[in-house]
Amino acid sequence: MSYPDNLKYTKDHEWVKVDENKITCIIGITDYAQEKLGDIAYIDIEEDLKAVNFGECFGTIEAVKAVADLNSPVTGNVIEINASLNDDPSVVNTDPYESGWMIKVELSKPDELNELMSADKYVSFIE
Numbered sequence: 785m786s787y788p789d790n791l792k793y794t795k796d797h798e799w800v801k802v803d804e805n806k807i808t809c810i811i812g813i814t815d816y817a818q819e820k821l822g823d824i825a826y827i828d829i830e831e832d833l834k835a836v837n838f839g840e841c842f843g844t845i846e847a848v849k850a851v852a853d854l855n856s857p858v859t860g861n862v863i864e865i866n867a868s869l870n871d872d873p874s875v876v877n878t879d880p881y882e883s884g885w886m887i888k889v890e891l892s893k894p895d896e897l898n899e900l901m902s903a904d905k906y907v908s909f910i911e
Contacts, residue, residue, distance in 0.1 A: 785815040788881055792897060793906035794857045799881065806894040809858060812885040813845065813876060816910050821847035824873045829854070829886060833862045836889060838896050843886070845876070854886060858896050864888040 787793070792800040797817035801810045818824065829843035836842045836856035843854040866885050869875065876884035891897075901909060 785819065786881070787815065787903040787907055789903045791881070791903065792857070792900035793903065793909075794855070794900060795909065796853075796855045796857075797910075798855060798857050800857050800897070800900060801881075801885075802891075802897060806891060806897065808863065808888060808890050809860075809897075810885045810888050811857065812880055813854070814906070815880050817852075818877050818880050818884075820849070821845065821852060822849040823847055824876045827854075827869045827873045827876070827886070829865055829869075831865070833865060833887070835859075835861050836887070838893070838899075845873075856889075857900055858889055858891055858893070860889040860892040862887050863890050 797814045799812055799814050824847050826846040838859045840856055841853040842856050845852050845854055865887050
């Protein structure tokens with residue numbers, strides 16, 4: 785399993801890739817989460833999702849083994865949803881950090897990023 789150093793991580797197993805100016809970020813689930821869930825069958829994110837709040841559910845992910853909530857690690861306005869996941873949700877299993885991203889958010893409270901874990905801390909958390 786891999787955990788890129790340039791990402792931040794949550795205890796709920798989401799990852800956050802922040803742009804260099806801390807204006808926008810991309811959110812997905814970790815390699816650990818996709819492995820624990822098994823084969824991803826469906827991802828449910830509202831098409832008209834406009835905003836997310838720190839710690840609140842923004843959708844669900846359904847797999848062979850379980851259904852899990854997708855919780856936002858940040859607060860902000862949703863500027864893009866990865867619509868390609870509707871056609872091929874299994875890309876989350878094969879490429880969770882690139883093609884398998886879920887949403888792109890314009891940050892309202894960049895200080896919330898300080899609540900997230902580094903790759904090293906996340907690895908320690910899941911071991």
